Amino acid sequence: MRINTKTGILLLTLAIPVFIWLFLKLFGQNSFDLPVYYSEGVNTEACDATNQAHTVPKFSLQISDSNTISSEFLSEQIVISHFLPDECLESCTQVLENIANLQSVFSKEYALKILTIAPEHYSFEELAHLSKQFNIDPELWVVAKAKQQKVNELQQCGFVLSDYSQNTFVLTDPERQIRGYYNALDSDEVDRMKGEIKILEYLLENFRND
Known part of the structure; x- marks a missing residue:
């Protein structure tokens, strides 16, 4: 028995x-579903008001002295984006450690990329040092920089962050639509993001098959 x-x-x-x-x-x-943020447009003090569905606008960022990356990077897959502060101190280091952990969880089998955007005053040598320190896989995680004005525009009007929040992850889909915001220093929020990435992959896969 x-x-x-x-x-x-x-x-x-x-x-x-x-x-x-x-x-x-x-x-x-x-x-299951995930919201599409600003589907009726963006209306903030920093940006021109619009009633059209918002997508991250076109941009060009430097990844080396001679190479750039464009907004097409966001159009090919699910992307987690975030901004580096003026100086990468303790909280910034923790954010990068969390991204490094994500990199190991979401291996190359996932259609997922990570984009780190830095202000122009970071030298490529400094960014290379960060890449080495956090074992960045360039096939999964891109670190790029732009002039401060462009960084501010992207932060405020592209990814629609209310202030210069380097502690926020922004999730976008292949249409460059914003699908989620997450506190990059909160382990529960990071876990929620992992789950919502999988949900988004599931939704996109079913959309392709329909």
Whole structure:
């Protein structure tokens, strides 16, 4: 009798993930969704008001003396973006450590990239040092810089951050639409972002298959 009970518990334990997978497969389209931020436009003091659906505008950032990266980078995959402060101190280091952990979780099998945007006064040598310090994989994580005015415009009117918040992750989809904001120093928020990235991947995959 004990053997049958143990067997039943084992079978139930194995069956639960299968039921969850089937439920998501059959009903997931109606069960999960992520908001599209500013679908009716952006209206802030720093930006020109618009009633059109907002997407991150076109931009060009430097990744070396001779190479740039454009906004097309955001159009090809899901991207986590954030901004470096004027000086990378303790909180900045923690944010970069959290990104390094994300890099190991979301390996190359995911259509996910990470974009770090720095002010112009960071030298490429400093950015290279950060890349080495946090073991940045250039195929997954791009570190770029721009003039301060362009950084401010991107921060305030592109990614719509109310202040120069280097402690915020911004999640965008392949349409350059903003899908989430997360406190980069809060482990619960980072975990929420991980879950919502997977939800977004699921939604995009089902959209492609429809």
